[in-house]
Amino acid sequence: MMCQQCGQKSATLHFTKIINGEKTEFHICESCARDKGELIPGAPNGFSIHNLLSGLLDFDMTNGSSQLQSGLYGIKSTQEVMRCDHCGLTFSQFSKMGRFGCDACYKSFASRLDPLLKRVHGNIVHVGKIPKRNGIVMQRKRELIALREKLQLSIQQEQFETAAQLRDEIRKIEQDLSGEAEAK
Amino acid sequence: MSNHSFMEQPVSDWMRGTGPDSDIVISSRIRIARNLNGLPFPLLATNQQSAESLSRLTKVTESPDFSQLGHFQAISLTELTDMERQVLVEKHLISPNLANESRNGGLLLKDDESVSIMLNEEDHLRIQCLYPGLQIHEAWNEASRIDDVFEAQVDYAFDEKRGYLTSCPTNVGTGIRASVMMHLPALVLTQQINRILQAVAQVGLAVRGLYGEGSEATGNLFQVSNQITLGQSESEIIDNLYGVVKQIIEHEKSAREQLIQQSNTRLTDRICRSYGILKHAVVIDSKEASQRLSDIRLGSDLEMLKDVTGTALNELLVMTQPGFLQHIYKKPMSADERDIYRARLIRDTLGNKRDIAE
Numbered sequence: 177m178m179c180q181q182c183g184q185k186s187a188t189l190h191f192t193k194i195i196n197g198e199k200t201e202f203h204i205c206e207s208c209a210r211d212k213g214e215l216i217p218g219a220p221n222g223f224s225i226h227n228l229l230s231g232l233l234d235f236d237m238t239n240g241s242s243q244l245q246s247g248l249y250g251i252k253s254t255q256e257v258m259r260c261d262h263c264g265l266t267f268s269q270f271s272k273m274g275r276f277g278c279d280a281c282y283k284s285f286a287s288r289l290d291p292l293l294k295r296v297h298g299n300i301v302h303v304g305k306i307p308k309r310n311g312i313v314m315q316r317k318r319e320l321i322a323l324r325e326k327l328q329l330s331i332q333q334e335q336f337e338t339a340a341q342l343r344d345e346i347r348k349i350e351q352d353l354s355g356e357a358e359a360k
Numbered sequence: 361m362s363n364h365s366f367m368e369q370p371v372s373d374w375m376r377g378t379g380p381d382s383d384i385v386i387s388s389r390i391r392i393a394r395n396l397n398g399l400p401f402p403l404l405a406t407n408q409q410s411a412e413s414l415s416r417l418t419k420v421t422e423s424p425d426f427s428q429l430g431h432f433q434a435i436s437l438t439e440l441t442d443m444e445r446q447v448l449v450e451k452h453l454i455s456p457n458l459a460n461e462s463r464n465g466g467l468l469l470k471d472d473e474s475v476s477i478m479l480n481e482e483d484h485l486r487i488q489c490l491y492p493g494l495q496i497h498e499a500w501n502e503a504s505r506i507d508d509v510f511e512a513q514v515d516y517a518f519d520e521k522r523g524y525l526t527s528c529p530t531n532v533g534t535g536i537r538a539s540v541m542m543h544l545p546a547l548v549l550t551q552q553i554n555r556i557l558q559a560v561a562q563v564g565l566a567v568r569g570l571y572g573e574g575s576e577a578t579g580n581l582f583q584v585s586n587q588i589t590l591g592q593s594e595s596e597i598i599d600n601l602y603g604v605v606k607q608i609i610e611h612e613k614s615a616r617e618q619l620i621q622q623s624n625t626r627l628t629d630r631i632c633r634s635y636g637i638l639k640h641a642v643v644i645d646s647k648e649a650s651q652r653l654s655d656i657r658l659g660s661d662l663e664m665l666k667d668v669t670g671t672a673l674n675e676l677l678v679m680t681q682p683g684f685l686q687h688i689y690k691k692p693m694s695a696d697e698r699d700i701y702r703a704r705l706i707r708d709t710l711g712n713k714r715d716i717a718e
Contacts (some may be wrong), residue, residue, distance in 0.1 A: 304533060
């Protein structure tokens, strides 16, 4: 088979593209493919993680809450209006690009993020490294959460002595934290 | 053209062919993504805003803490030629994104090229440590140390619940991408590779080719990396990757044993043929070159070929790429011309300079 591009060399690369069930085939030779840049590493690639992401989000929209909201409750779908106050990115722009515009987008779009993050990472809450300088408070807050869980557990198990100790520890951290907040 | 040292020395630290398990693991890389608090991410930043983030981050390099990290060269992407950018990508020192799409993009490159810090890439700050062999923990320790130096002087975009905030939701949380480049010829030859790659995908890791996202796995080189950045700590992510890589190494080793025991003559023939072709070919395309180079790398690991070093092979991996070829011979080339110069460069490197009339 000859190359569809130059018609001179024999085609060694065969692509099949399927879009909405419609199949297109390309047969080109290697040098034409290279001239088109498709085999050069680092060249912009037709398909990237961002395409995949926006695929996930589209799925989320057509399948999920927006139809429910507009259909069942008679409310106008929210993502048209949802916009980040800080950088101006709208949710539908985000879902097209697969990328946020600024750190505030995470807050602005918070109500829509859990399902997306769950699908990408299987989790929604960070447990890794914390910035040292601004992180001391956060570290203590994490301790606090862990202690409260322990407290609940010891109450359920009727270990009241341990519970009392935990309660004192929790109070101390809470006082420390509010003290620091005042100092600031 | 400027006189940057990265253009003159083909060998980056990661290409030295040393380090633990260097017969199978070419390199280990950690990349962490960070952003500045309150400034739009580079994608949406105005020229003024991205100049602002560049200057805030560059200012950190003037601090005494930063100078403890070694000597870095500060490079502005706009001062580089297209060819220089491509060479940086081919050496894995910057991402294609920084090379082609950044505005006010910057690079801080350590002298031995083991650390490259990208400014105004998709995120404001991307710290990359790239080490030879299996040294993923070492690379993380260094990246984290550099992270601490920046964090001490600039305010990061960080959220208690989501962690480090990144432009792409696939990086949020730890912002870490840990990856290991492996040479797995015996698993490919014995047709076990697909089974192994499927298993790797099932434990939440991704496998890609030499040049990352979207690139084909040529020359039996596979890059294994974490996918998940949120909800796992950095050490969990790295230990998980390390454990899986160790297992793949064992599988590759036993596949090599198996090949030697069951078809030693054919294996030797394959390796020696490739060596002969690389030493004498006049025209060679990149796909054949990477396959043949993979063969002689295996031959060198199995001590069949004594005079081929790992460093030379890693150099060839990079130098036979389009950008580097054109840089070495100092002229733009068509694809056909590149095939000729590629063959010449390989002959020269493998020590066969004399016998072909140019």
